[in-house]
Amino acid sequence: MKRVVVTGLGTINPLGIDVPTFWKNSLAGKSATGTITRFDASKFRTQIAAEIKEFDPQIYLDRNEIKRSDLFTQYALYSASQALEDSGLDLAAMDPFDIGVIWGVGQGGMETFEKEVEGYVKGNYIPRFSPFFIPRLIVNMASGMISMKFGLQGINFTAVSACATSNTAIMDAFNYIRLGKAKVFVTGGSEAPITPASVGGFSAMKAMSSRNDDPLTASRPFDKERDGFVMGEGAGALILEEYEHAKKRGAKIYAEIAGASMTSDAYNITSPHPEGLGSTKAMQLALKEAKLDVSKLDYLNLHATSTPLGDIAELKAVDKTFNGSKNLWVSATKSMTGHLLGAAGAIEAILAIKSINDHIITPTVNIENLDPEIPKNIQIVVNEPLEKKVKTAMSNAFGFGGHNSTVVFREA
CATH class of the missing domain: 3.40.47.10 (Thiolase/Chalcone synthase)
Known part of the structure; x- marks a missing residue:
């Protein structure tokens, strides 16, 4: 390949x-x-x-x-x-x-x-x-x-x-x-x-x-x-x-795509699977294709739309996938841009790539009181950017109909 x-x-x-x-x-x-x-x-x-x-x-x-x-x-x-x-x-x-x-x-x-x-x-x-x-x-x-x-x-x-x-x-x-x-x-x-x-x-x-x-x-x-x-x-x-x-041709290379995967929840036309089974599998398959151990992923740009059900389901999937990795930090671009629907994944992929280039992670804003249902192992970048050596980054995007799509980028 x-x-x-x-x-x-x-x-x-x-x-x-x-x-x-x-x-x-x-x-x-x-x-x-x-x-x-x-x-x-x-x-x-x-x-x-x-x-x-x-x-x-x-x-x-x-x-x-x-x-x-x-x-x-x-x-x-x-x-x-x-x-x-x-x-x-x-x-x-x-x-x-x-x-x-x-x-x-x-x-x-x-x-x-x-x-x-x-x-x-x-x-x-x-x-x-x-x-x-x-x-x-x-x-x-x-x-x-x-x-x-x-x-x-x-x-x-x-x-x-x-x-x-x-x-x-x-x-x-x-x-x-x-x-x-x-x-x-x-x-x-x-x-x-x-x-x-x-x-x-x-x-x-x-x-x-x-x-x-x-x-x-x-x-x-x-x-x-x-x-x-x-x-x-x-x-x-x-x-x-x-x-x-x-x-x-001596091109400027921002990052390499290391892996990508899609799955389906096969659960509900608008709601995600409550335990994030489909999104868990999508992340696992993308990591497998990238030949990347869960402990080696540095940053995950979450789908995280700010809906009561969706945010928790995704973080449950992250918890299952990464087993409480202390290396992984996550954030949600939509807290700033809103949800661009079909365009969301593209602009979030750009931020994931920029985090690799500049070694800094953009924040999730507007968090005043974290939902107590959020798994305790998840490290969220809250309100301020986080400086971190980012060599690998993942971007999630999920959609009505149960579509789950994940892309993994790595330092070129």
């Missing part, structure tokens, strides 16, 4: 529209949650989200790209552009069939769907929908438009596994390179779910926090008073490359 390394990173998310800003604000423990400004959410139980404030697509994308794409695709194009530039790849010198795109999207063009259907119902343009309605809506358009923008003609598809989606996409790209099917992949995920239907739907499920009077502290994984997740938006992109190809 061929070795696979990460040679480029890019992101746009509520904490920053590039990787350096995202990293800086994550280390500072900033919360991006506020009252929703994208639309009037006053009728909903949940009225808060982690919105991106600084993105103007007209600055970064051309007119046709904007016209033909929903916001989730615009986020994908922007983050992929960053990652490819960061990688230093000379695309013109490569065979375009050696470069693929595997992108993750959970929901797709929710904003497009809502606006078109609303316009139809109100009679604004009966009987004609926009000819761009379907292309803007469908989830595979992000991967398709990335390939078109950069002329990438290799394997191209979109992975969908709810909130495990980005890790699924990364794992697929990892495996295709190992098998010799491509030399390079643009991978990661994007999501633009801060819309009336999406927020209203999750709000009706009582899955999201309703701490509307104190949004900055609403996302609080592991805290006794947590009451649900905060919706976020954005994208994360990684350039995965076959090691010898990267070495030959």
